[in-house]
Amino acid sequence: KNEVEQSPQNLTAQEGEFITINCSYSVGISALHWLQQHPGGGIVSLFMLSSGKKKHGRLIATINIQEKHSSLHITASHPRDSAVYICAVRSRNTDKLIFGTGTRLQVFP
């Protein structure tokens, strides 16, 4: 079992829909990252969380440290949100980055 699990693996949505991507992890962490990779390849760092909730535009990220779970929400989704979304955690014990397998999102007009 992977130490960082994302769900769903693939997600399709109609423009305007509210989207949730989940990340569960089994190790103690000092930080959790949400990353976005567009089809062209470039990576954008969306959020870094260690507790609570962060919001940037239409994106919201939450983390529950006790439950070892984080969610990335996209409100009023748009075709340009189509990308692979990756959850990565920094292990508190080993200091290493552990990646989730990614969620491929496609938003259709």
Add this chain to the structure above:
Amino acid sequence: GAGVSQSPRYKVAKRGRDVALRCDSISGHVTLYWYRQTLGQGSEVLTYSQSDAQRDKSGRPSGRFSAERPERSVSTLKIQRTEQGDSAVYLCASSSRSGQGRVLWGYTFGSGTRLTVV
């Protein structure tokens, strides 16, 4: 700048050739990762290093992949004898760490180099 930058942004290499990819991390950052992102296989860690050693402590050692850190804030990933399966986005990420080894912050990610092996 204040971020991690990678160069080149895009690279096309002929199969069998060696390539070198550069990462300029943030001054003072100690830990540096190289990893690659492919559509089918997700993220794969290639090397992991601490700046007090120019040798690598690879998370997933591979004979064809090596990283050098000629300066603390510069790392070069070298791929020998490229294969078509090496086509991917290569990313680096770096972070700082306190003198007592306590983690202070998360990682800063570069935007990646897209390598295409033809």
